[in-house]
Amino acid sequence: MSSRGSKAKNGHVTTNEYQLKTQDRYVYDAKVLIGKSSKHHGLPDFSHTPNRKYIKENPDGSFREMRIYGDNGEPILEIGYHPEQTLTGNRHDYILHYHTFKANLERVMGGRISETENAEIYNKYKKYLKEYGL
Numbered sequence: 001m002s003s004r005g006s007k008a009k010n011g012h013v014t015t016n017e018y019q020l021k022t023q024d025r026y027v028y029d030a031k032v033l034i035g036k037s038s039k040h041h042g043l044p045d046f047s048h049t050p051n052r053k054y055i056k057e058n059p060d061g062s063f064r065e066m067r068i069y070g071d072n073g074e075p076i077l078e079i080g081y082h083p084e085q086t087l088t089g090n091r092h093d094y095i096l097h098y099h100t101f102k103a104n105l106e107r108v109m110g111g112r113i114s115e116t117e118n119a120e121i122y123n124k125y126k127k128y129l130k131e132y133g134l
Contacts, residue, residue, distance in 0.1 A: 027131050030055045030066060043067040045105055046074060055128065063132035066125065075101045079113065079125060081134060087112060096122075096134055 025032040030053035033043065043054050047069040056064045065080040078099040083091045086109055098110040098121055113122045122129070 027055055027128055029053060030128055032057060043075075043078070048073060053128075063129070063134060066128060068125075075105065077101075077121070078107065079121070079129070081132075084109075096129070 032055045034057070043056050043065060044067075047054070050069070050071045050073055052069045052073075053066060054069075055066045058064045063081050065078055065082070067075050068077040068079075070076045078101070079096070080099070081094055081096050083093060084095050084097050085091050087095050087097055096113050098113050098118065099107040100110050101107055110121075111118055113119075115122055
């Protein structure tokens with residue numbers, strides 16, 4: 001499935017901090033993951049499967065974020081729908097936005113996404129977002 005934390009020689013470590021929401025819970029080709037405890041709430045840092053997509057939902061089943069991984073299993077893009085103070089000026093207003101990743105896995109704020117702002121990203125992943133009413 002995926003890993004979080006330190007890398008082994010092959011770039012991955014095994015983990016059991018995530019599980020599929022149900023054994024067959026997908027939104028198109030994106031696996032929907034939930035943390036096994038409230039302490040583990042982020043998406044994996046690496047994917048053992050190249051070009052994988054994972055979705056994390058809020059406890060109520062609404063969309064929280066989606067992470068897209070590249071050929072080498074490293075994250076390349078993250079789409080989020082949650083408060084982002086750097087974009088809204090507060091920690092309360094939900095906003096659809098994206099992050100990119102540097103080689104060291106540092107997340108970089110990309111900005112808002114919508115049909116008019118950064119529309120190429122929105123349109124590429126629209127079918128996943130539409131499943132959640134976004």
